[in-house]
């Protein structure tokens with residue numbers, strides 16, 4: 001039986017949502033391909049993650065659980081994945097398009113001599129093979145791509161593929177694996193830059209601010225609206241370059257690519273480079289005082305008004321709404 005293999009990324013003992021999305025998408029594709037879904041999880045103390053992966057549709061979990069695998073190392077992770085690929089000969093390998101996935105997938109592709117389609121936003125089965133859609137030219141166009149040969153390697157943009165509900169009655173076969181942990185380059189420490197903050201690329205709601213806020217002393221208006229929604233807070237490059245906020249918060253072509261359910265752009269003009277990072281958001285709300293601002297062309301809802309008046313009112317309304325919901 002054909003196999004679709006996915007890679008499961010985790011952080012702080014929890015599976016990342018994008019890993020579960022990859023499993024759920026693999027399960028969706030498995031039907032028409034007549035395939036089963038297998039997943040690879042690598043790390044130290046990760047055996048307990050297998051059950052959840054099974055609930056989202058993985059039939060087999062290849063677990064590399066070793067204290068020597070505590071920190072990510074491209075070389076070792078690619079070696080482990082290549083080992084499973086060699087043993088299971090999957091027709092496709094799906095990897096989340098996260099910072100780690102962006103590092104790992106090309107290394108794996110080179111190791112296997114396989115084609116990699118990165119940043120996929122849609123996958124379909126055509127004539128028994130995969131077909132992918134991915135954005136190009138900073139999101140101005142979409143390319144439809146097919147692979148030659150196998151495995152068909154793809155990275156999946158987080159928050160775009162449907163997760164669906166976990167099925168508690170499902171369980172998976174766990175296969176214990178081991179890999180040579182030696183590496184030429186090792187991670188010796190990982191320092192979190194924004195402890196406790198919601199990761200932008202995984203957030204379901206994002207409130208972003210731009211130069212329309214006039215100065216860093218007003219950015220708290222964006223932060224407060226974000227807090228009211230329990231959202232992650234992003235920014236345009238203009239205000240990152242101006243030093244108002246950290247680069248980690250930048251959304252766009254040279255920042256992060258995000259696909260939340262709701263993206264609220266406050267005082268952001270909507271330059272093509274900003275749109276490249278957020279136009280695949282499900283619902284876009286723009287607050288801008290210029291009716292001709294390009295952001296309104298992609299917005300589902302537009303508020304034509306002064307952010308200094310609109311933001312405090314919206315924050316108050318959001319707080320009241322969520323308080324009434326308990």
Ligand SMILES: Cc1cc2nc3c(=O)[nH]c(=O)nc-3n(C[C@H](O)[C@H](O)[C@H](O)COP(=O)(O)OP(=O)(O)OC[C@H]3O[C@@H](n4cnc5c(N)ncnc54)[C@H](O)[C@@H]3O)c2cc1C
Pocket residue numbers: 209210211212213235236237238239250251252253254255256266267268269270271272273274277287288289290293305306307308
């Ligand atoms: C190679 C390259 C890569 C780039 N990468 C990125 C990227 O990754 N991300 C990114 O964001 N940009 C990127 N840029 C920059 C991009 O071209 C724009 O310059 C930038 O996005 C503009 O940021 P902004 O919308 O905050 O500012 P502006 O374009 O100055 O827009 C400010 C907006 O605020 C509105 N406004 C003003 N006052 C108010 C008010 N009181 N209330 C409400 N609205 C108000 C204005 O009408 C205007 O639309 C890149 C550029 C290049 C050349």
